[in-house]
Amino acid sequence: MIDLRYVREHPDLVRASQRARGADDSLVDALIAADADRRAAVGAADDLRSAQKAASLAVRGASAEGRPAVLERAKALAAQVKDAEEAERAADAALRTAHLALANVVADGVPPGGEDDAVTLRTVGEVPEYDFPVRDHLEIGELLGAIDMERGAKVSGARFYFLTGPGALLEFALAQLAISRAVAAGFTPVVAPALVRPEAMEGTGFLGEHDEEVYRVERDDLYLVGTSEVALAGMHMNEVLDLSAGPRRYAGWSSCFRREAGSYGKDTKGIIRVHWFDKVEMFSFCPPADAAAEHLRLLQWEEEFLTALELPYRVVDIAAGDLGTSAARKFDIEAWFPSQGTYRELTSTSDCTTFQARRLSIRYRDAEGRTQVAATLNGTLCAVARTIACLLEVHQRADGSVHVPPALRPWLGGHELLTPGMSLAAVSGPGVPAPAAPTR
RNA sequence: GGAGGCUUCGCCUAGUCCGGUCUAUGGCGCCGCACUGCUAAUGCGGUUUGGGUUAAUCCCCAUCCCGGGUUCAAAUCCCGGAGCCUCCGCCA
CATH class of the missing domain: 3.30.930.10 (Bira Bifunctional Protein; Domain 2)
Incomplete structure (x- = not known):
């Protein structure tokens, strides 16, 4: 697996490496897109988890009469977290696939050709x-x-x-x-x-x-x-x-x-x-x-x-x-x-x-x-x-x-x-x- | 192949039965500071690893062998798997 940060910072060099191998350089852009997708999915899921954690703690502190409403809210958030985590998993898997598709970056000085x-x-x-x-x-x-x-x-x-x-x-x-x-x-x-x-x-x-x-x-x-x-x-x-x-x-x-x-x-x-x-x-x-x-x-x-x-x-x-x-x-x-x-x-x-x-x-x-x-x-x-x-x-x-x-x-x-x-x-x-x- | 036990932040360890400030206890080691002729000792603070965010800090999320599940909530309950240890069987 190549360094994602390197791909983000030097996409042109990674594309050139792919071409030198006779491989598909569009895989690089697919990887960059998958990386962005994953980070968005992670951010969304993190925020929801944070909210759900707070809601969950509130259940414990809730008064007897306030409890049903608080519990309801926590349950709703739990459902949302579940969805968000599903999306996160999918984005992770997509990133991994795109990541594994790329070969190592060819070193400087390697002869071109086959x-x-x-x-x-x-x-x-x-x-x-x-x-x-x-x-x-x-x-x-x-x-x-x-x-x-x-x-x-x-x-x-x-x-x-x-x-x-x-x-x-x-x-x-x-x-x-x-x-x-x-x-x-x-x-x-x-x-x-x-x-x-x-x-x-x-x-x-x-x-x-x-x-x-x-x-x-x-x-x-x-x-x-x-x-x-x-x-x-x-x-x-x-x-x-x-x-x-x-x-x-x-x-x-x-x-x-x-x-x-x-x-x-x-x-x-x-x-x-x-x-x-x-x-x-x-x-x-x-x-x-x-x-x-x-x-x-x-x-x-x-x-x-x-x-x-x-x-x-x-x-x-x-x-x-x-x-x-x-x-x-x-x-x-x-x-x-x-x-x-x-x-x-x-x-x-x-x-x-x-x-x-x-x-x-x-x-x-x-x-x-x-x-x-x-x-x-x-x-x-x-x-x-x-x-x-x-x-x-x-x-x-x-x-x-x-x-x-x-x-x-x-x-x-x-x-x-x-x-x-x-x-x-x-x-x-x-x-x-x-x-x-x-x-x- | 059979039976049982175990796995917690570098190492050791508490917590698991009975789910909720566990935001994980304590010791060792390590780092910083203080004190001290030097060293040692002592005191105070820090010390898992990833990810997200950021100029950086802050902050947020995940992480108690791994993967599922139950639940508003899991180190803790349930299911599956891996590794280690002990005993039996078999084997070089």
């Missing part, structure tokens, strides 16, 4: 060259015994998979690396629920246009999250945070579930686009004035993570028409996928300014001690399945083995290569004693 108009800010790392025919991540995964799509489909259907052997170990290695780096950077690590109540889903803006993307557990009126952003934002709903020591940062781990409705035929091979994956998500609460700077910090942490994995990538500034409802600005990092000969989205970070926090009522105390709406930001540190896909492809060798970046080695038994048929018993992690020599 999906194809993202601006590449920089390209980092060399696109690798291979002197052998490259395999896609599924072929490599199958050679390594790391990915099993067929059995995933047998058990759960299309777009489900098993990570097996080295694939499973890779998941944990990535999780450890991501969480460790986040903790070192000052994030509070969080294991977040993947099943949330409607308020959290709605507050983060996922029941609007993304409604079709979301799994709903009807029986219990719960939703499966598409990202731990939902649980992390919901964590502090209806709270006043202390942000005097700087942004409050969380690194959340959870499974993520997406119906992928409307993506039939897209990325059907492998684990790039799946109904379920695990993810380490960064989430930050900060004063709105710091949000843009915080956004760049999240982006930097994302870049450092990919650099540690030795993955070539580019950073793109998403155009206004392609922003999510809650985002004022969004940067994606796209990593190189050799089998596709192109960069594909691996992580994404959004500055939601006060849009989510206003809905969720997440506030902080400013220097003067007043409560203000906080800003929220989110960024992927590691979406595991897709990252594994990218790693396998980029670091593949002619013989089907895969180079392990040094950053991951501590959790993969120190190995420099994952090789088809390798013994997993040798792939121990820190804290695990070396396997005992076989006794016979």
Whole structure:
């Protein structure tokens, strides 16, 4: 939800933002009208309630003979209040509808246009060259015994998979690396629920246009999250945070579930686009004035993570028409996928300014001690399945083995290569004693 | 799944049986002022959160977990829901 005061004071800027998104700018005027209606209705109902309260008190003080008349008057006012409150409710609902219809105000500097108009800010790392025919991540995964799509489909259907052997170990290695780096950077690590109540889903803006993307557990009126952003934002709903020591940062781990409705035929091979994956998500609460700077910090942490994995990538500034409802600005990092000969989205970070926090009522105390709406930001540190896909492809060798970046080695038994048929018993992690020599 | 208890303005708490200056009690904490070599102690005052109105103040309305209902009037009575706790059952 955007700030109503801002809409009142700068309707032209909000209209421009709507146009930049390719959305209807007349919604702004509808919102302003609904706001005026509501305030009129509230004023009328308040005045009537005030009169009725006085009348009601008069009933108590009335003499025996004056009482019937006073009571009559109080009853009449009560009826009027009832009507006025009905009108107030209607005006409230109309305002809410108009309010929810508006997406966040696009930040200054966001490129105009739609999906194809993202601006590449920089390209980092060399696109690798291979002197052998490259395999896609599924072929490599199958050679390594790391990915099993067929059995995933047998058990759960299309777009489900098993990570097996080295694939499973890779998941944990990535999780450890991501969480460790986040903790070192000052994030509070969080294991977040993947099943949330409607308020959290709605507050983060996922029941609007993304409604079709979301799994709903009807029986219990719960939703499966598409990202731990939902649980992390919901964590502090209806709270006043202390942000005097700087942004409050969380690194959340959870499974993520997406119906992928409307993506039939897209990325059907492998684990790039799946109904379920695990993810380490960064989430930050900060004063709105710091949000843009915080956004760049999240982006930097994302870049450092990919650099540690030795993955070539580019950073793109998403155009206004392609922003999510809650985002004022969004940067994606796209990593190189050799089998596709192109960069594909691996992580994404959004500055939601006060849009989510206003809905969720997440506030902080400013220097003067007043409560203000906080800003929220989110960024992927590691979406595991897709990252594994990218790693396998980029670091593949002619013989089907895969180079392990040094950053991951501590959790993969120190190995420099994952090789088809390798013994997993040798792939121990820190804290695990070396396997005992076989006794016979 | 079953039974019972609980939820009050940052924290604790009175009030709920029996509806009406509850415009919510008291303590702690916090803020201001006074007093005092300093600190402490003490005294006085303030201290929920939203909304409406306003240049600002004043004022008005709402708010006792949430949503309905009864009533001239609801923290208080009735119905529905949520959360927490205890016990039983089941379960990793």
